[in-house]
Amino acid sequence: MTTTAVLRKSDDIEVTGDTPSLVERIAAVARTDLSPIALEIDEGTIYPDRALRHLGDVGAWSAHADLGETIAGITTIGETCGATAFMAWCQNTLVWYILNSDNAALKAKYLSDTASGKLLGGTGLSNPMKSFFGIEKLKLKGRRTDGGYIVRGALPWVSNLGPDHMFGTIFELDDGSGEKVMFLADCADENLSLTPCKPFLAMDGTGTYAVQFRDVFIPDDQVLAAPAMPFVKKIRAGFILMQMGMGLGLLRDCVAIMDSVKPSLAHVNCFLPQQPEDFAGLLAKMEAETMMLAATPFDTSNAYWRSVVELRLRAGDAAVAAAHATMLHCGARGYLKSHRAQRRLRESYFVAIVTPATKQLRKMLADNAREYQGDQGGA
Template sequence: MVDSITAPAPTTAPVAGQGSAPDFDAIRAVVRETLAPLTLKIDEGYYPAEVLRALGAAGTFRQHLPSQNGRGTVDIQAALTAMDIVSQECMSTGFMVWAQDVACWYIEMSGNEYLKETLLPKLASGEALGGTALSNPMKYLAGIEPLLISAEETEDAFILNGTLPWVSNLGVDHWFGSIFKVGGENPRDVMAMVNTSWPGMELKQLAKFCGMEGTGTYALSFDNVRVPKSHVLGDPLLPYLKKIKAGFVLLQTGMATGVIEGCINLCEAVEPRFAHVNCYLDDRPDELREELEDARELIEALAGDVFNTDKDFMRSVLEARLLGSELSLRAANAAMLHTGASGYLHDAPAQRKLREAYFVAIVTPAIKHLRKELDVLAAA
């Protein structure tokens, strides 16, 4: 149950209006017809660009964007529902939906009209693809590790150098948001959109993971990469980050709820055969579903207020994200135990869901990162 976490009363967030209603059936059709036949291949390392473009054409990436969704309002809940639908089938793809959503969110929440007119429509439609690259900066801002990208400022650009270990949803001519430390006469942190095909950028695959292999995850090397000032998102950085952070973190809960729903479905599917013995297991599907619906109710309340600057609101967002991680692990464990030996097969959905759930728990902000931030908020 989640009654220990409550969402503060809404303050200034816009309410989703009438206008163009989300077409979740179109997204479900893409999942059923285009994604599902490729799920095992994606799990083994295939990057599904065609699936992402089809999801974009179905409206998946534009739901939270007032300039692109036809409703003129921030609708985080619609974006979460779309991500949930995708993640029930394949959370690798659900994770890439989050990465694409956040790349769009960066631009939508900036004051950069050039990017809003040129790049944002392409990202929102899936014509252009991209990721986030904020794992290291988020850890830097939380006091966990140093910022890994540095820059020199010129009259019309920043020249970037350094290496980022893991950035996802990337490939040739993809986009990502980068935060870098500027030296010189005006030292500060700045955020900008960067293209993987710009001179000096190099993508390297340095490791093979036990899951999430089809997510276009690379180490990025910056060797005097010139980033035009026309691509800056946040300068100064902190006011911009305060604007995007709640949405950035809360959007990840769509991955979690989708994985949890998928795990519950696996448990329910074996009830006709195994209920007589599975009844002795903890975390039964009806119990998990009740907790999931409580979590969804909490997340929906938070999604309607993402510009709330109150400390208690941000604490609720972090707690909801932590809840998603913890419940994902419990649900995936239950799916393995409820399905038994059949869930342990090489291509079984249950073992894939277990690996996906651990990713929910370790992707930035990881469980330990979330608990650290919550501890800092409690002490403030």
């Protein structure tokens, strides 16, 4: 059967032909590689690099010609493990940067290895994304030198990293010009250090580190874009839309958990204000909207950008609401550490706070509305 971008519940997937679809291949790896270790990933005793490479083997990181397929794959992973769905977003975002760069030397050197999962990594855009909207100052500074740049500074949170990984981020030139450069950082560089973060509420096995740059040389074949801002505008919708996979996967599993307790608890759960059918309807609507927006990720219109931001905002709100309802539907059994309902509740807060977080998304919409009104007034 042919690969499609249709979002489907992985438990219902059946291989009906000789060639399984991308979602089917990813679902099979999730069942064999992720389900047995999801609790250990959550607790931080395992960073699932072998599973991430296996997912690369089946094509999970190489579907960006159809962004909908990429999101469908992350969603399928998210049904099993929210932490790995986040790492899937990190890996796919790294590939997204490289794929859309105009640097031919960079593409030739890194695209194949990242898309196949041979080279793992992530995205260090949390601080830059916040800086663009006046929330933080940009933490990395750089200067031009022969054949590249020298970069100094520190990023407090970068995920899906390890000693042989890479990630994309942004520095500002220290010459007062304000120009920004987006680049790939190599964790193996002797002048770049990784410091493990303090334990998290959930998702501890995501390879998240504080990263220190001490005069790190960035050669020209690691420069994604200079200047960076036109490139950021190009890739930003895909960056945000791929996060939908985390929220949609979590929502799917929450509906499944609530349905699973119906046989024993429907007689009392019927008095709860939110039912699995409510979230199933919301899920279907959000899936359809995600696929529609993913079909045109390079649309530069203001209306399109607002639709992407508004959808991502709703995904965070829906994830928290669905996980909360799931806990209430499960009752005491969901309160056990061994039950995934409580893991889903903790994971849902991450969907709401990962950059761009709920508060940043609301600020982005407010800023955008003011800018648009100003442009209209000036016209």
